[in-house]
Amino acid sequence: MSTVAEQLRAAREAKNLTVEQVADLTKMRTDHVRALEEGNFSAFSAPIYIRGSVKNYASALKLDGAKLLVELAEELKGTEKYSEPPPLTESRKTILDQVTLVLAKLNWKLGFVGLGIIVVGAIAISSFLAWRHHKTSDPLKNLPPAVYQPANASDTLPLPGHR
Numbered sequence: 001m002s003t004v005a006e007q008l009r010a011a012r013e014a015k016n017l018t019v020e021q022v023a024d025l026t027k028m029r030t031d032h033v034r035a036l037e038e039g040n041f042s043a044f045s046a047p048i049y050i051r052g053s054v055k056n057y058a059s060a061l062k063l064d065g066a067k068l069l070v071e072l073a074e075e076l077k078g079t080e081k082y083s084e085p086p087p088l089t090e091s092r093k094t095i096l097d098q099v100t101l102v103l104a105k106l107n108w109k110l111g112f113v114g115l116g117i118i119v120v121g122a123i124a125i126s127s128f129l130a131w132r133h134h135k136t137s138d139p140l141k142n143l144p145p146a147v148y149q150p151a152n153a154s155d156t157l158p159l160p161g162h163r
Contacts, residue, residue: 004054004072005039011061012037026060028053039075047076 002010012022019037023030032053035043044050054072058065 003039004068004075005037007063007068007071008054008057008061009037011063015061017061022057022060026053026056028056033057041076041079050076 012019017025019030019033022028023033026033032043035041036050036053036057041047041050044053051069051072054068055065057063058068
């Protein structure tokens, strides 16, 4: 059984097309067309680009793209680089990453409504407790006993006309 690369090259040669003509027809770079025909998948940064390019190439040459993609998937499983999806990040997750992920998943509209209800409830409870404490406390309870002190004569205002 021939590889996907060999099938693509054979189909191009059967139609008497050059690599440049296929590149113009598919809107692909010529080095990518050559890489596909050589089976050099390392020219592509990710498997999705390989699959898209093979599908584009196959449709341009009127080949069975679905069959080629199945064969390509089998070929890619045999390679070390493309056998499984690459990790999205190189570093391990930290606690900050976890917190950011949780905060990103929150429904902030609902969160603000909930926070508003909690704040209004706290204000209502503290107001009730303050009112209850004020109602039961006697402001005159802690005053010392009152003592009468007569006013001094010097404390009075002079009468008008007298100096």
